[in-house]
Amino acid sequence: MTNIVEIKNTDLAQTLEINFGPQHPSTHGVFRMTVQLEGEKICGLRPIFGYLHRNHEQIAENLPYAAIMPYTDRLDYVNALSNNFGYALTIEKLAGIEVPERAEYIRVIMAELARVVNHIAVIGFMLNDLGAFFTPLLYAFRERERILNLFEEITGSRLMNNYFRVGGVKRDLTGENLAGIQKIVSRFPAFLEEFEALLTKNEILCMRCQNIGVLSAKTATNAGITGPVLRASGVNYDIRKVDGYSVYNRFDFKIPLGEKGDVYDRFYVRILEIRESLKILDQALSTIPPGEIMNKKSLPMLKMPRNFKPPVGEAYGRVESPKGELGFYVVSDGTPQPWRYHVRAPSLINLTVLEEMCLGQKIADAIIILGSIDIVLGETDR
Amino acid sequence: MNISVEEVKKEIETHLPNVKLRLVRDSILIENPEDLPQVALFLKESPRFLLDYLSSVTGADYLTFLESVYHLYSMAQKRGPVTLRVRVTKNNAKVPSLVPVYRSAELQEREAYDTFGIIYEGHPDPRRLFMWEEFQGYPLRKDYAQEDTEVLEIADIAWLETRGIEVPVEMKEKAKTLHAAGQRAVAQKPEKPRP
Amino acid sequence: MTIFGWGVFKGMMVTLKNFLTSYFRKPDEGGIFTVQYPEEREKELENFRNFPFLVYDGTPEKIRCVACGICERECPPKCIHIEMELDGTGKPARKPAVFDIDYSLCMNCGMCEEVCPFDSVFMDHAFEVTSETGSEGLVRHKEALLKSNEYFQKIRPALASTIDQKRKAAEEKKKATVQATPPPAAGAQAQGPQ
């Protein structure tokens, strides 16, 4: 436990301390870490947080419940819809509001699309960090743009969707939208094949990624690692299956698991997860029922957000965001604003083991290990 | 799959008779914060619950006391959650750290310390997580006085003047009157607030 | 057996394939994807939201907004500022005298559009907004925010037509009730002299 604490001020004259960030092209934003090196080998690493600490919790505690929704978009800004999902789910738990079936299906469809967007962007960035400068990212972003176009058509915004509401969703999917999604879903595997042909068995990628940044299943569980990083270590834990929230228990999908828990496994688990997400999307699109998209009870809340006062109590809701378990802890005191609002951010907690994964590796590997954890600073620092 | 709180409470009480527990809604309140690590260790290792995964640690300010809330899940049995909470006074906000039991508490306890000033005893790295070390106060407590960023204070004036930057006279005077009154420029409620 | 440099060759093949086929395919099927922005634009999507604007019917005097202040209260970053216009006698005239939106604070969430009970605030499509003077240059006053119903019809046809129908129906209903029951003011006048 002690090795994570203080960087040992060794007497060795050979140790070199390097500062990464907060302005560094491969720290995915304003992440900062100080790395201690012996030659090229890492012997100590200390992350420093807070460069994007924008007081999400403080601001949310001064806002009505409905007005927090657009702020959750800005937590993990690569996939705003998953954050919306988690928040809506928590408030529904807190106030005991049920969601119509069609709205649940729409939620699942949108959240899975967001997962695809996230994973494809992450893989692109990780390869960017590996040195495949910009080419895979260009392909990844080409596909991402198509999905974002759809998001814009449905939700009104490319990134900050603000689409889910407590008790439903904002806008119904038209037949045209569904056809658009179906088109993307049916065309995506071809892109993935091409992407994989380019990457999966590439010798350079294998050499750089295999046996790098190994994380054992036991450490991962103890350190609270979730999401693809945990599953790459071989732990079968996916909240979509475990909790079966929303309508996820109606779909048939597998949970891809890694074996070693190295960077390559994390990369490959993400690709497999995209395939599973496409499977869910296929099933959801074919079985989406007609009906309401908003609970009648919460309709007045949309028009007068200030009048929505959940009963005194607390709720902890969690969803499987593409980064891991995204949890919301909300305490209501019966007023329009929450008394306490806390976000359990997967990107932050997944960084607990960063040092352990990096110790003994080369300095260039630290970058890809960080890239493979998949952090978004908006969520890490909030 | 949910775990019933009563069941957990009964199990803890039979195995750890010295620990005083109380049910607060769906959660278990540990009356004496010192008991927290042994309860957590018991829950982690008891074959019946196997709560091997600490999902969330957070603080909360209830004006008269501070609270530290823990959400535990079981990855092995895919069950949960069990909510534990401990309460401490604001003057003596000391809670034993859970890092030796669950490493996932490491960054989250630092965050709770940063925002609420709950001191986790035995934490391997007890620093602020987000804010810098010189920062004073705990910003998520309900009585935190946030600075007014449009009014310069005496320290700002001194800083600017040593660097040869001209400061308008009215700003200087305002800073001086504030300093004479021994006040900080704190964000206050407006004179005529909107409904 | 692995051939030396096979991965590089395969990568180059993918690039070459994409390069060549991009000339023969449609833009959204793997063709040339770039939008030559200032000259050509992407198709404007109806639901796209950027900054809020105010709708008026016919002339700018007939503004729909009644300065109720709901959007001002519900705006999450509080970027709207409304002042009610007072008529000659000092009574509120149900019209905004001042309606400012600070674009430098606006987070494009669309909350004002959702809560407005008078179908007055809607989200615009215009995104080409820049300023050289920061927050002061980005405050939009009532005059700049007011846009005609025709403009609204143009940018968001489906939503605008449903709202027009709704308003028309409400007006007819109001007219019908007015015709059915004689206005109380007239009755009071008739009784007055007696």
Next chain:
Amino acid sequence: MAFTKNTSSVDESLRTELAKKGVLWTSLDFLYNWGRRSSIWPMQFGLACCAFEMIAAACARYDIARFGAELFRASPRQADLMIISGTVTKKMAPQVVRLYNQMPEPKYVLTMGACAISGGPFVDGYNVLRGIERYIPVDVHLPGCPPRPEALLHGLMELQKKIASQEILKAEWYKKGLKREFPIPELGPNGLIPKFNPEVWQPAKKNPRREHYGQTILVGKKLKAPDFELAVTAKPIAPRAAA
């Protein structure tokens, strides 16, 4: 702002006329500015959400390379333009000012998104800087949350227009004693010291938001904490049955 006011007094039509008559400086100005504005090198400096739209602008769909600005430099020493894309927190502000100081002349700043201009949606936070223009002069402000990639291109074109209107003879970066480095704020006990640089920025005389809601928006002082012991548990939602 005295720092950014080096625009030309010669307007567009006059310039073409003068150029026709062979006035040397105007033609040279044009050539010089054409070269500068067609190869703006931005700094690779993503702060928050807007950085994603910046990356999207650099990718195939919007292709910032058409404006000669695709070369994102990781080092401030090689960059002309700093795109401040996202929330600048108080912890980050000293670094942003330092990076600005490290950039070579002539340098430009484009704030992208509401947060960088004035704090945007996060304006009430205790760690959020209310606009980077408190410390460094900004050339183009681009509102939106986040602005579309096209809007970034539009902002870039506005900057190009600005560059085109500058003159060699009046250019500040060739003058002696040019002070375009700004003191770096320090982290203090409650926030940054100083809170702003009065040479660059001063608070507006009239600020209705401040008049109505105060410096930060706080809900009415909540004096009563929620009491869980008395609370009634909300009816749990039964999980949906598998179809």
